[in-house]
Amino acid sequence: MTRLVNGTGKLLPFVGMMVAMLTQSGSMVVIKVAMIDDINKYVMVVYTFALSTILLLPFALFLHRSERPPLTFSALCSFFLLAFFGSSGTITAYVGIELSSPTLASALLNLVPAITFVLALIFRMEEVHWRNSSSQAKVLGTIVSVTGALVVILYKGPLIFKAYWSNFSSHILKVSPQLNWILGGIFCVADSLFTSMWYIYQSSVSKKYPAVTVIVFFQLLSSTMLCGVFALIAVRDPTEWKLNFDIGLIGILYQAIVATVIRYLLCTWCVLKAGPLFCAMFKPVGIIFTVFMGAIFLADDFSLGSLIGAVIIVVGFYGVLWGKSREENEIAKGVENLESSCHNVPLLQNRNR
Template sequence: MSNKILPLVGMVMAMLLQSGSMVVIKAAMNDEMNKYVLVVYSLALSTLLLLPFPFLLPRSERPPLSFSTLCSLFLLALFGSSGQIFAYVGIDLSSPTLASAMLNLIPALTFVLALLFRMEKVYWGHLSIHAKVIGTVVSIGGAFVVILYKGPPIFKAHFSSLSSSSLTFSSSFSSPQQFNWILGGFFCVADSLVSSLWYIYQASVIRKYPAVMVTVFFQVLFSTIQCSIFALIAVRDRSAWQLKLDTGLIAIFYQAIAATALRYLLCTWCVQRAGPFFCSMFKPISIIFTVIMGALFLGDDFYLGSLIGTVIIVIGFYAVMWGKATEEKGIINNDEERLESTCHNIPLLHDKDVTI
């Protein structure tokens, strides 16, 4: 029983940490913490926390790093750091709820990119391919609904926010706010697109260099360097780099410890215990957590357009995941049939040899 309950609890906790991350980021930016500085400090602290782990691995599990591998990790980190910057800008311009909804586009966009890079073969006669194609179209359509249609508020939050400058909208918001919402939505889509590239390229890198903890450490280290260079160019105000005992400092520690280290460990453990498909099914739950936490701590309202678009995205998400699961199950069944056929042939050949 615990084999089923514990991974379920673990994934719910991981999604809760992810939702908390978006709300804390928004609260810190509302408290005048620069988003680029927040990225740099969070990644730098994550690098320090992850520093001992590669050295704890046995030498047999830590193959030597070649220059080509380091270049691959640098490019992988570039996808990751770009995604983080896009996500922070998107959250700053729109809301944590919209950013959380856009994350469910990752399976659909990964499927599209896999087709473009010819990493996935398409057999149009299979139901699984139809599900993945339809799910992709539905997910992207839902994203446009969330971004372009806001609608009237379903409920208005009347809670005190962590910051007095919380971003709220009325049912008929002004043009600059509408523009920021749409622009923020497209930045969140860009984050999902870059994350999809990161997933695809990561699979290639891990096959060449399978030491996971080493690859994670160097990715975070390179991301810190890349984001630091970008932030030093983008943020000219030196006072923005000064740390204070405020929401910004809480966000840095939360991002480094809870949203990065703890969530990564939880997801890895759950994947090992229950498999990747089981874990991916919990992704849409983060939207619910984000809506509730955004209302409680930021005073965010929830709008009809966000509800309709999110439902459409989630339907598309599950269609893509169902198609992927059906496809993988078919591959496993085919492998088992081939193995069974081979096993049946072995005794016959053996008997023939004995007879001779």
């Protein structure tokens, strides 16, 4: 029974993060399609956060009522800071996707493991012992994952398959061939930085305030206010705020229900159960989903470089997971040895007497 519980404890965060990455990849494609349909990106962010807040309100009110810690001013400030990191990452991601493509945005999100690992070292949430194989695996796995992402961006190679419906899709979506990859890449890197900061701080907040739905609700509420103020300054045309029954509205619904509420809950719960580095390591998997979704829904051609990069990313991904798993096993064995030695000390002392 103990083995089953331990196995389930490791399996559920794994499944949760895989689902979260799938929803995130779908989100990038939906965002691109919606913005091509001329919806304002900042307005879309505000409506998404606002609808997500409303949807999550009943859960925040009624779940964990007996176990919910008191809402202090310090807790509210923590939620607001989390919202700042999250909303800043969302805005920079939207801008980056608009200027480039979902594939590039997903690829550059693979900087998150490296940034998170460095931040975790700075805040002493992770340790590196260079002679330890688990530490070596985590460092090398992070480097390999980032290298794979760079391969996807810099090397295309021959096409493995071409989207024959690309002309039709391009006509429908009005895809512009001139994409500002450099500026878009800078915004996507900024998204990775904010996401890494969110993971690190989320881990600390979740330990102090373990009510997941309450944390996510106040994050979304604060994000709505922050992005609302920003959008009111950036978007002066009132007609930009008008919603029609089109792809833009569908995009907002998907973003609010699937990509925000469900993904936020999954990520927050997984950070609480498995830690920030474990969750950040799933970012490389997102590019695989995005490449295939981009080929299907945006008529992006799938090249050899994308395949090679995806394989490299997966190798690095599992390398880090192996290192993390080995480190946890070593810690568990150390605790067991310490407990056994503590039990043996009184007996030895009695014998010496």
